Amino acid sequence: MAAPMISLKSVSKRFGTFAAVDSASFDIAPGEFFSLLGPSGCGKTTLLRMIGGFERQTEGDILIDGEAMGIRPPNQRPTNMVFQSYAIFPHLDIAENIAYGLINRGLDKASIAKKVAQALDMVRLSGLGNRRANQISGGQRQRVALARAIVCEPKVLLLDEPLGALDKKLREEMQIELRQLQKSLGITFIFVTHDQEEALSLSDRIAVMARGQVLQIDTAAALYERPNCREVAGFIGNMNFFEGRIVSIAGGVAAIEIAPGQHVRVPATNGAAPGETAIVAVRPEKIDAVATAPQGSDNVVSGRALAGSYLGDRSLLLADWREGTAPISVSLQNRRSAVDADIFTKDAELWLTWPIEAGVLLKN
């Protein structure tokens, strides 16, 4: 990575013994669309607010474009924020809202007016400059908040769940707009969301957080295909887990005993050693379900159908494979007109198979 735009150095926010953010250290590249993803209360918003200067870190420091921020207030940082509630000033009209930050930069009236007009044009709100916040729709308010921040030409734009209040259709439109805007402006975006689909579709890289910890930072594909812990695996998409014990490692493949005498094989990870307990994680769509015992498959687990549902493009199947364990969910693409209809009847006997490289070995 070239010189990072943002560099977090062991940033923590503690309240007594509780850590809202626990020693976060990572870099964000210039022009990157970076997301902080996690369930509510995981510390993602606190981290964003510390970068923006709205909260003080109790330990560590944040460097923006090489400069240590320390406890600088928001007005002395090269960042701008799009607030979750949009925070459109109700006593000012839309144009005055967008001009707000420009006035502080000592620009003359003519250039402010020009920039405001350009910004309104950019977010397709031309002609609405003299409306007030309560006279425009939620989606329009969202775009005003965006224009108001971008017009200040920040090095980093902070977005705190900006699409959370919009309905689904509008949200999808705004996602595309946001991505295009970011690409054309080249500004570093830090985007906070609890919506994994949103994070996956928008971001260059995503930091998954839980309980104040940054669990994994990776691209969307890497997070999905190679989660580094059970929590990330379970948070991003659906995942099946087989708990067991590593019995052998050979040629980069680990064999795990998931039930007495029953083994599955999975690519070994660094540091895994025979004798340790481990988890094998397999995505539902990577498992195939068949009605007759398969020959020569890497991994085979036999079980019984619990429930099936037909969803048009795919079918979902829940299968029980062993007493006392969570059922396995399988997602089958309906490529052929008739899949093995038999396996969807309750209690039908079936076999679940998947290739070695479809599994992920996780520490328990």
Add this chain to the structure above:
Amino acid sequence: MESLRKHFNLLSLFAVLYLAFLYVPVLLLPLFSFNDNIYVTLPFKGFTLKWYENLMANSALQAALWASVKVGVGVSIGSTFFGLLAARAMTRYRIPFRRGIYALIMLPLVIPYMVIGVSTLVILRRGLDVDLSLWTVGASHVLITVPLSMLVLIARMEGFDRSLEEASRDLGDSAWQSFRRVTLPLVMPGIVSSLLLCFITSFDEYLLAFFLAGSEATLPIFIFSSLRFPSKIPDVLALGSLILMVSIVLVVFAEWLRRRGVSGSDSSVL
């Protein structure tokens, strides 16, 4: 349905009686102020403006009115200023002993004015050897109106999104600029309410003024002392009517200002 209608009628009757109880005495005041009779009794004897003429000539009364206006204006500005600071501290900062401090500020609302009056008098005269004047009256009125102001302003400050202030900081405002450009305009309706409330409270406060006024009487003290002389009662009625009129004008003005503040279109930062 029948019982519902009956119920409704009883409620209407109650409402009418209640409103009459509240406002008939107030409305009789101007009526009797034009009555050509030194005694406030029916029937009306005739129309006269002489009580109003008396007012114009009564310099003691005018002095008392002027004293009360001075104290009231000073108190409303002072209390609203302190109330604004207190409300901001209460709503925007994590301060230690917040609840305790809040309770201490609110306490004068429930302490009998007599207690405040006597104790303040003792402290001022015996403890600090301060001469009684309109200043001492004003100070005691600030004490009792700061809680009112703080209540009004806390309600207003909690009524708007905190991220508005954060947004202004984010867009380059210093703490002071943010206060001036965002907080103040948004809190303005509350400030107007607070100014009016504090002024009215101070303007007709009797007990503390009685204890703490020096040689200069405030209006309530003057009026109360006038009541001992029946001949002066019509003057007081005339004065009361004038004050009533000014009050109505003030309240209407404040309401107009408030509505303008809500939907206004001519506030500008450019």
